[in-house]
Amino acid sequence: MKLELRGITKSFGPLVANDHIDLVVEPGQIHALLGENGAGKSTLMNVLFGLYSADEGEILLDDEERTFEGPGDALAAGIGMVHQHFMLVPVFTVAENVMLGHEATKSAGLLDLEAARTRVRELAARFGFELDPDAVVEDLPVGVQQRVEIVKALARDAKVLILDEPTAVLTPQETDELIGIMRQLRDAGTSIVFITHKLREVRAVADVITVIRRGRVVGSASPDAAETELASMMVGRAVSLSLGKAPAQPGDTTFEVRNLTVLDAAGSVVLDDVSFDLARGEILTVAGVQGNGQTELAEALLGLTPPIAGSVRLEGRDLVGLSPREVLDAGVGFVPEDRSVDGLVGDFTVEENLVLDLVHTPAYSRGGALNLGAIRRNAEHRIDEFDIRTQGPAQAAGRLSGGNQQKVVLARELSRPLKLFVASQPTRGVDVGSIEFLHRRIVAERDNGTPVLIVSTELDEVVELADRIAVMYRGRIVGIVPADTPRDVLGLMMAGVPQSEAEQQAAEHPTAGL
């Protein structure tokens, strides 16, 4: 089905989120919509899906003008949408989720669950992936939940499928699988609108690329355009994608982790005998597929989960057994992996969040009374220094875009002298322009002589920032390798293959790239 948007305009008060946007998606085409966070991509798709009504402009399907009063109309017209945050009932099975809203019934109004099961199996088989119709959704990994969303759309005969930032929550493996499914769908004639800000993915899968910046279409590009070119279009200025950082000048080894072992609530080992050293002025990145003990490592270092064995020494002092407060006060800067849950208080203002773990220090309070002037001055300084895009220090942090929220967390943690900096997923869900900025700040902290530990599931980021890379698999460190280790080898190690074997295998079966 051919989809055409003509002159779509949508404003929220004084903000023009979409300014006369034109877009044509041909049948059997993957059309990437590329833009920074807040550029207006999702607004446009919500207009198309009937969630918002456009102020101006028209939507044409197969050259016929259509208006959608709500998602129901859009679904009926053959438009399916997979939201960034899944719209699934966690306690329902896959088949129940798929049939929800258009339940088939047998005589006497009984649910025809078998029909839904058959439909799920049929669709899964057609597009070559596995999906158990009777699995309960909340037990499934994120990547599989996303497949359920896709099947849900396909089960309603979607001819146009909108994928809103589908890879934001996926591991590299799951991303690969999703890309495979997208290609299958395209070959079967489905039109796909793929919303993203990740350049590699766009180039890997898109047939046509439309770039949106500040609510306007700023141009289109072909998939073989250079990444730097796409990035510049997206942010409106030249962006350097490679960090080009100077080689590390490691100083004394001040941070030592020895035989750290952590159990989860159920008593199984999630961090298994982990040991590593970290020197001043050095970045060690931890690579691994999500869920291999990296989260537990970061939390154990902060003192959120007590280890059952091992030691963590920072400048000779054992941090094991200290409370998070004491660890932070010992000079550890900590960026948690999920900023909206663990990093920020969404209802609090930007200025309050910028001192969240510092209010008790003499700089911001005296005798238990807050020093509001100092808190405001700090906020103004950090907003300027980190280029945090906000309406002001008193804006609620929860209303900032993801990238700006992340800047608030990093600004806070980097705003005091540190003896160790630990950051998990420092740029998850952050746009290209901000990633560059945040990476430079992290390298600057290294160059200040701080030992830096970065945990990331984005291989790009791991390689970009690392002076050394520790690869984790099932709670263990498989090996610690130099930053220039080939990606093939890292990939194998992330699957648990020891370093020497991984190098051998990679040499025997070089991958051709995409």
Place this chain on the structure above:
Amino acid sequence: MSDEILPGATSPTIGMPQPEAPTPGAPAGGATSEDRAASMLRRIATGEIGVSVLAFVLALVIGGILIAAVDPDVTKAAGYFFSRPSDLLTAAWDSVTQAYSAMFKGAVFNPDAATFQQAIRPLTETMTVATPLIIAALGVAVGFRAGLFNIGAQGQVILGATLGGYVGFAWHLPVGLHLLVALVGGILGGAIWAGIAGFLRARTGAHEVIVTIMLNYVALYLLSYLLTTDAFTIPGSNQPTSPGVDESAQLPLLLGDWSRLNAGFIVAILAAVFVWWLMTRSVIGFRFRAVGSNPHASRTAGVSISTTIVLVMVTSGALAGLAGAVQILGTEKQLSAGIAGSLGFDAITVALLGRSRPLGIFLAGLLYGGLDVGGRVMEAATGTPIDIVLVIQALVVLFIAAPPLVRAIFHLPDPTAPRRAKVRPEPVVKGASA
């Protein structure tokens, strides 16, 4: 790097078994049910003031309909509605205006009174009744803003009155000191009582709603028992009331003998200022609010959740206990089983109505006191049952708990709507440097 597009795509991890470790963030729902309950509580307790005002107006309108409906004159006029419909409307209008004006005269200002003192006496009475209500509601509000539902204000008020009263009648201290010690006794009584619930919540996870409700019963029957013991009763009497508190422990009257208004009202003002300072200007209040809003981020920022929970409950209970002490040292002067009335429960309503903000609570407390005082006068003057007042109070809470309903009735926009929009492009201004 340029010929290798996707890191994962070239990696041989495809087809490898999934790691057994759970994938974080997997459940589609995300937030736990407790998080949802907490955020619902926060929305109800801290929404906009406008909804409170409109909720009150709506409750008055519905209250008016009920007043008319139970009035015998109105009922009679309704009997011949089709022959003279205007009679019904006139009768209804008269009945409602008479009832509400009697309520106003009883609660605020009586223009028919002979002297000025008599004319404003209703207002001072309203202020007197509002005093303990405001203080206890401030305590409940501290809990609300820290994400804790302290239903146990009633029990804490009772304990505060018991301890404060005991110091008042059993100890004999110099003037000035005696009152101070009695007030501190009340604070301690409430703080300890709420502290039990806080400790149990922090240590064992026992939900504070259930624990505080149960502690309300314990407090009530503890007081009933104490009032049978020699230490708490007048020697030689078998009445379940304590001796009167010493003159030196009483809160002095502010305006003279003609009004019951006492220094407790000043204590209430000071308490409101203190709570304002605590919640907006102090490190402890900052942590209270942070834990109430996002315990996960607070914990990651080094705040001890369990310590904070205990502190919040102790602060909340201390204020409720102070309210109990003010009640006995200011107006009651004597301990009896009914000392707290329904103070602790009304305080929850006042905290809700005042949106957990000190100024809001102060005004809501006065309003509540006025309804109470004026309602009694209304019943005496017009025969309208005081139960109508209880219905109005209940409706206020009902409407506050359902802001969308109030907004729909008054065609107000939903302030949270833009927040629901998935992408809201931030205006490209740099706040500070601009």
